[in-house]
Amino acid sequence: xxxxxxxxxxxxxxxxxxxxxxxxxxxxxxxxxxxxxxxxxxxxxxxxxxxxxxxxxxxxxxxxxxxxxxxxxxxxxxxxxxxxxxxxxxxxxxxxxxxxxxxxxxxxxxxxxxxxxxxxxxxxxxxxxxxxxxxxxxxxxxxxxxxxxxxxxxxxxxxxxxxxxxxxxxxxxxxxxxxxxxxxxxxxxxxxxxxxxxxxxxxxxxxxxxxxxxxxxxxxxxxxxxxxxxxxxxxxxxxxxxxxxxxxxxxxxxxxxxxxxxxxxxxxxxxxxxxxxxxxxxxxxxxxxxxxxxxxxxxxxxxxxxxxxxx
Amino acid sequence: xxxxxxxxxxxxxxxxxxxxxxxxxxxxxxxxxxxxxxxxxxxxxxxxxxxxxxxxxxxxxxxxxxxxxxxxxxxxxxxxxxxxxxxxxxxxxxxxxxxxxxxxxxxxxxxxxxxxxxxxxxxxxxxxxxxxxxxxxxxxxxxxxxxxxxxxxxxxxxxxxxxxxxxxxxxxxxxxxxxxxxxxxxxxxxxxxxxxxxxxxxxxxxxxxxxxxxxxxxxxxxxxxxxxxxxxxxxxxxxxxxxxxxxxxxxxxxxxxxxxxxxxxxxxxxxxxxxxxxxxxxxxxxxx
Amino acid sequence: xxxxxxxxxxxxxxxxxxxxxxxxxxxxxxxxxxxxxxxxxxxxxxxxxxxxxxxxxxxxxxxxxxxxxxxxxxxxxxxxxxxxxxxxxxxxxxxxxxxxxxxxxxxxxxxxxxxxxxxxxxxxxxxxxxxxxxxxxxxxxxxxxxxxxxxxxxxxxxxxxxxxxxxxxxxxxxxxxxxxxxxxxxxxxxxxxxxxxxxxxxxxxxxxxxxxxxxxxxxxxxxxxxxxxxxxxxxxxxxxxxxxxxxxxxx
Numbered sequence: 001x002x003x004x005x006x007x008x009x010x011x012x013x014x015x016x017x018x019x020x021x022x023x024x025x026x027x028x029x030x031x032x033x034x035x036x037x038x039x040x041x042x043x044x045x046x047x048x049x050x051x052x053x054x055x056x057x058x059x060x061x062x063x064x065x066x067x068x069x070x071x072x073x074x075x076x077x078x079x080x081x082x083x084x085x086x087x088x089x090x091x092x093x094x095x096x097x098x099x100x101x102x103x104x105x106x107x108x109x110x111x112x113x114x115x116x117x118x119x120x121x122x123x124x125x126x127x128x129x130x131x132x133x134x135x136x137x138x139x140x141x142x143x144x145x146x147x148x149x150x151x152x153x154x155x156x157x158x159x160x161x162x163x164x165x166x167x168x169x170x171x172x173x174x175x176x177x178x179x180x181x182x183x184x185x186x187x188x189x190x191x192x193x194x195x196x197x198x199x200x201x202x203x204x205x206x207x208x209x210x211x212x213x214x215x216x217x218x219x220x221x222x223x224x225x226x227x228x229x230x231x232x233x234x235x236x237x238x239x240x241x242x243x244x245x246x247x248x249x250x251x252x253x254x255x256x257x258x259x260x261x262x263x264x265x266x267x268x269x270x271x272x273x274x275x276x277x278x279x280x281x282x283x284x285x286x287x288x289x290x291x292x293x294x295x296x297x298x299x300x301x302x303x304x305x306x307x308x309x310x311x
Numbered sequence: 312x313x314x315x316x317x318x319x320x321x322x323x324x325x326x327x328x329x330x331x332x333x334x335x336x337x338x339x340x341x342x343x344x345x346x347x348x349x350x351x352x353x354x355x356x357x358x359x360x361x362x363x364x365x366x367x368x369x370x371x372x373x374x375x376x377x378x379x380x381x382x383x384x385x386x387x388x389x390x391x392x393x394x395x396x397x398x399x400x401x402x403x404x405x406x407x408x409x410x411x412x413x414x415x416x417x418x419x420x421x422x423x424x425x426x427x428x429x430x431x432x433x434x435x436x437x438x439x440x441x442x443x444x445x446x447x448x449x450x451x452x453x454x455x456x457x458x459x460x461x462x463x464x465x466x467x468x469x470x471x472x473x474x475x476x477x478x479x480x481x482x483x484x485x486x487x488x489x490x491x492x493x494x495x496x497x498x499x500x501x502x503x504x505x506x507x508x509x510x511x512x513x514x515x516x517x518x519x520x521x522x523x524x525x526x527x528x529x530x531x532x533x534x535x536x537x538x539x540x541x542x543x544x545x546x547x548x549x550x551x552x553x554x555x556x557x558x559x560x561x562x563x564x565x566x567x568x569x570x571x572x573x574x575x576x577x578x579x580x581x582x583x584x585x586x587x588x589x590x591x592x593x594x595x596x597x598x599x
Numbered sequence: 600x601x602x603x604x605x606x607x608x609x610x611x612x613x614x615x616x617x618x619x620x621x622x623x624x625x626x627x628x629x630x631x632x633x634x635x636x637x638x639x640x641x642x643x644x645x646x647x648x649x650x651x652x653x654x655x656x657x658x659x660x661x662x663x664x665x666x667x668x669x670x671x672x673x674x675x676x677x678x679x680x681x682x683x684x685x686x687x688x689x690x691x692x693x694x695x696x697x698x699x700x701x702x703x704x705x706x707x708x709x710x711x712x713x714x715x716x717x718x719x720x721x722x723x724x725x726x727x728x729x730x731x732x733x734x735x736x737x738x739x740x741x742x743x744x745x746x747x748x749x750x751x752x753x754x755x756x757x758x759x760x761x762x763x764x765x766x767x768x769x770x771x772x773x774x775x776x777x778x779x780x781x782x783x784x785x786x787x788x789x790x791x792x793x794x795x796x797x798x799x800x801x802x803x804x805x806x807x808x809x810x811x812x813x814x815x816x817x818x819x820x821x822x823x824x825x826x827x828x829x830x831x832x833x834x835x836x837x838x839x840x841x842x843x844x845x846x847x848x849x850x
Contacts, residue, residue: 171720171721174723175717175719175721176709176714176716176717176722177717179705179706183695183706186695189657189693190689190694191710192656192678193655193657193681193687194707194710194764194768195682195711196710196715197678198678
């Protein structure tokens, strides 16, 4: 990791609220949430070689559980968070057993179908989820009694969580398990012959990715103080996938950059264009056709070339 | 009793529509190994074309409309396949992603062109009068839809089993490398099959109009159904798509009527069952 | 070493494998003693690799049984067999080409260790693994290339890395699928001396086409043709056997 470049960046991130207005601070918070979501998906896509189109399931389910427990059943935020994440991880374990019966395109189709089922449930079960109206009037937690209602305070909270997520995922991918995951991605037969259990490795990763997806879901619902079935939609999953692929799935930094770009695009584009989905579709086509490995690897190659190239 | 019969007929007609939707999807997946996520959008495009045509030109023949829309959608599909999909031969994941992107483009274009309100499609006048069978009254159009599905199934069967084109397609499905090696023009075949699949979906969309109406989100409602039909029936199997369509038609219709809130779970269950115990589907080939 | 529960390291009992209408393995039976050096030969299409795939668990036999040191492993998954002391190399190089040699061997070492499930510490923390990996590379004469990515090294060197990975696990039974294929003369000599130096605790079963080199390493030979065992026994006896001549010169 390039710690030299990281220090001024870290300083910039921490000090952001002191020189930026609320609008930009909130935008930064949204980028952090999207970053965790994309990073969690990248554990599956980039490191595990399992492309999922249903990752929004974990964001949405965690958000809905927290929303329902706090607004309807009077749970405190701390307990609600634990139950949300636990429930999301359990669901990931269940979905993983089903989805991992297949690989490649079969896996993709199953994750898509499963997330569509959840979306359909969120829409139809209005008694529980309030259907198309969504659940509004939610509150943010108060860790250690501190309020997160101001833009800056929420931002720092999200920054801490994102830093923690990034750090833990960095350890995960460089750990023995992470190495075995990459091995299974590249040569599953060889790994099995060496004594690794490919299915178990994939399943555990699936659950871990769902766990962090749930964490991003909690931040999402705290930030918006509102949850709606669109958070579970294929568009939501697709945006995360686009972020991962546009940024570069082989690295940790890639999804963060990609997620930031997708979010910024969405924000600025919606000021000028009404049809965000069409733009998203066109960007998908562009990225896949022109920059299939993503922006960060592209920049890396450029940096290596500029440095005189090593061969 | 009337309730069960009406729902039964609704199931059959939905099944028929699903077959028109998923037969193309299954063919494309079987031959090109491509999960065409644009398929729901192709269907919806047909529905919108049909809606505009049938509402603007009173008395326009629905079959002609279906044919016209089918050709239009096939052309769009063909352009997409030639300009985008062929460039991604070595990137199967990329292919799926661009079909997703294309589905977003089409669905937003429909929103742009036709607005956000649901557009009901008139049932063709000559098929509006109900049919009397054994003292029961059936909406004629729904019976006709089932007939369409059966006719399409038979036509596709003949195409695949009795024509040279069909033989080439089957060879490509079984073993792409070998087919190429014996001189079958596989990439042209891909374009033909993609157009065929898109076209049938588009035509199906027109025919589905009177029952479903054209509305934004129709593609998102239909695509998962196509996926479930193909997972259930087996990839690359026409018979599987046919039987799977009707099974899902029944499950979905009775499910939404009897347990509206749980309809998706009821659809979900056969899919889990199939994936857990018979991953190749009812009629699919292992390793598809 | 664990106590032997049977006289044989590997037993294959009436093994049969059919793909639809095509039977590739017809009632093959083998009994290989611990420490033996068995060579499996036969013309192309005789079903040698299919046999290996059934022994390693990559293919499920249609009928018959496979026993490792007396335990029936017929329904064990490949990774379970690895934990039982089975190791193999492949005809096609299946190394992790983007990673360094050291990383490849480290993965090989991790496969049987409980620490492979560790998620909370970077792999680099396990210095003993790194030391062992480098030592393993040294025994095959590739320590100087430890930091290079596998994609950068020569084909013969890749074969040696594969062998190193398989041996690093100190297997009880080692399956070598055409270890000498595609090698130059020098490379062949290097790999051959490597195989010859494998300790007796490891039973070695080898598929090879390169007769001269392979026969030097073999003690016993099994000749397969059309999925059946034709001749089976001590090396010199099999070479002299008429049926062997028939298979290679007759067809």
